[in-house]
Amino acid sequence: MTERRVTGSHRRGEDEAGVRESIAGARRVVVKVGSSSISSATSGMDTMRLAGLVKALADAHDAGRDVVLVSSGAISAGMSPLGLARRPRDLAHQQAAAAVGQGLLMERYTELFAARGLLAGQLLLTVDDMTRQASYRNASRTLGTLLRMGAVPIVNENDTVATHEIRFGDNDRLAALVAQVVRADALILLSDVSALYTSHPDEPDSERIGFVADVDSLTVDTHRAGSAGIGSGGMTTKVQAVQIAAGSGIPVLLTSAQEAERALAGATGTVFAPVDHMRPRRLMWLAYASQSRGRLTLDEGAVHALTVRKASLLAAGVTGVSGDFLAGDPVELAGPDGVVVARGIVNFSSGDLPAMLGHSSTELASAMGAEYEREVVHRDMLVLMQHGD
Template structure:
């Protein structure tokens, strides 16, 4: 694990994410010069021995001008069309730029469905590992052309954090249109925050929502991405594209976020941050205590309500009677079968229904706490 930013040059593998605003001009067109400048930096880092995975925005933005659009589409169908046109242009530019350094690129398009389903997640992991093993620079983007509102990441910041964990990166670098995190709007004389070692360092920080007109994220989404990465053992540097070279060299630019957690099993990170839940189970107070404090499995006796439609093996939320979500887990029963088991002990169910009905509703090995004491 990289513990200090000065050690970044020694990183074995780094994920770099760049946003739309850093790759496009004011007219929404792809800024080829900016793209080439980024590639020059990444190619130099690659030549120095660090494997690089690039998570890039810009497909929709790149498709605006060719389609005669003056701003990012608000409706899904037009956004998908812009992504379809722009993605080819974007990857072609990356291919050309990396080729001047003797490097090949491989396009990897992901949707949230690829992390919701564990089989897809493993496939994506294997593909990225193989690309890196072959010396290829993976260029990752959300597959906006086919993603629906229901199954999309919503921003590439979150995607970058999940990819960082998926490829077991030593660090993640978020490149945006501001040079660092500030405790308020930079235009109003706010203070730059050099390092963040835990949530306490963010007290009093005021951040805004959406960023540029061509992007979907803002500092809020970036901090959410940072929390996912650092919480799973991946430190982060947040800075501007203009400072990418200095950041990768370990210079004191931007904001350094230390890793606050440890590497967790892939399936647990998937369950905590990527899985789209299919339903909700409401727990009584005793079950909440058992799951959160004693870290036990969830039994039928502790469930009072079932909401949603799901099958055995699907991810569900676990909530208190007050509605507070305390965890997520893979449920062992379908929503059509579970209501008839509520409030019953496993001993009763075994005697009445036979072997198999004495199993947990959610096993502790398939459960992750959310917004609960750790």
Template sequence: MRERLELVDAARLVVKVGSSSLTASDGTLDEEALDALVDALAEKRRTGTEIVLVTSGAVAAGLGPLRLVGRSRIVADSQAAASVGMGLLIARYTAAFGRHELPVGQILLTSEDTVRRGRYRNAARTFERLLAHGAVPIVNENDALVTAELRFGDNDRLAALVAQLVRADALLLFTDVDALYDGPPSRPGTKPISVVDSIDELEGVEVSGRGSAFGTGGMVTKLQSADMATSSGIPVVLTSTSNVRAALAGEDVGTWFRPTRKRASRLQVWLEHAAQGRGRLVLDAGAVRAIVRGTASLLPAGIVGVEGDFGPGEPVELVDEEGTVVARGIVAFDSSELPDMLGRSTRELRERLGDRFEREVVHRDDLALVAPVGREQGS
């Protein structure tokens, strides 16, 4: 497939590898598998392609040294295993990439690092400097400290957010199955799906189940990750780690997820996929239509309610009168100022309150739809 050849000359790729691909059956780190992965990535790096690696395996790698059998239901045990395992994992990656004279930089993230715009920008700068200095950023969720309410949910979702953050040319998801199938791979008669134009077309495909005994994901989270990436203009390859070299060479392996939208700005991507609204603006039907059609900024005349406590420059959710979120945006006014502005034209506000009120509440350039019309947003 010609479009896969884009990977041959890609400037920047995000690669995600799952726990099942890096750990043995007893939960210890499979150093041979890790070395094989690194050798393939280093070979691609020598062609000039920048690589960002999102890796699972920290918790699994820490189970053996702590003599834990399988994932514990006690959160503190998993955090302790992650603390031990992260050191083992990054040390092994450092040695493996070091054989190819490639330095690595560890980046541990929590969702708090992406929902706050300041931290999001700081993370972007860190990635850019590491890549500029020839390093391979190695990314994992900060499992040693993260609490349930701050989790990404799985490194598949984290990988999609990182791909958007670094403006990757493609996202490659490597796992223990060679492709997405039209049913459970173990069921006789099921077939691999070579190309997916839209996640919507998979509605009838039976996809369920968790990942390996030492992982937290599964095919569901990988499809959610693919949805997030492709809706930001980033193609996705899903295949097994045994196909790493073939996938990086643009060969027809695994499943190729085509982008469903054009590239969005970092701000729009952050608003759609990562930002946490500090409040809500309730819109009338006319304002909702204008926002969804992408034709207008949000003016005071279209707002019927204000919820929450926020200041200018903070993200807010734009909802219809039923409470359904249709967009997120950067608000230009304090929540205390808006109630006196509701339903009024900008001209009327200028005459009544002054020149600075003759402007948009949320400018079109500072706004992103949460999901395309007619399709639910992937989590």
């Protein structure tokens, strides 16, 4: 089977060898493992696989590296005890399985890390935790404190309280956001495949990809799902996770869970270079972690002002408002064609904005008061959505 390299715009000097070296030397690394890599529908948790993973992580910790584990598997760990042969589709049974399985999963991780003299700490996060700035700061503070105290944080989505509308649904994006929160030097995604392929590995013309210089230039077929009956993600969510991490300046490696030790050394799988122009860290929360509460539709002039002139959004350029939101909430900013061009923190509620549409700041100040003269979204509180976002 041939191997492909995907070239494009990336950090100067960051060739494949350089990216692999960066991952091998990463002082702080976030490792994500999928459900299908540590469990099965028939027998639940796979103790041998868990032990192999923990050994690799403990070895890295003993070598002086900070390690954060983002682990799926709560639902799959609870399936066998509840007599479920396949991952349930309805939310109620998923939450029941997670309620049973999360404790079992953490118990096993705690035992395995304790055998190496390490303390494991559990963090269960929801989209809301990563959306609201106060909760986001709290999660960052907790993770940082655990790492400073020498513990191994184990993060999972809190499936027992998440809803279909407000949930990550998989841990790939969560892992990328955690990597950004803890200022990780590398992100490793462990799955049930050894690398990224141009299409499903079973396809006869599929090619293995060893290096991706620009994830936004990547063109692969990810329509086929992963392991049936266990995992919730797939290669699509992993590519999205890479986009998030690379946008934060974090190199990424993708490989199978069995290759965890070699992955930590940067010696296997597919590696992805960080992008050349990193987005400001304070805007990564807005771009990727926030849950939009509504949408503002803009005219062509406003789209040009935001995307070309890098200006703030004024009421005169807004033609429509949808959703129910308050001042300070994240909203999408879409052009006349419905394509989202930016996300931003809005300065007015959905109740106030309709009366303001199409009016200049001077007109608003005269008719409604000086407090209405400010921007609808200030340029410092918006982020443009690039290709692939």
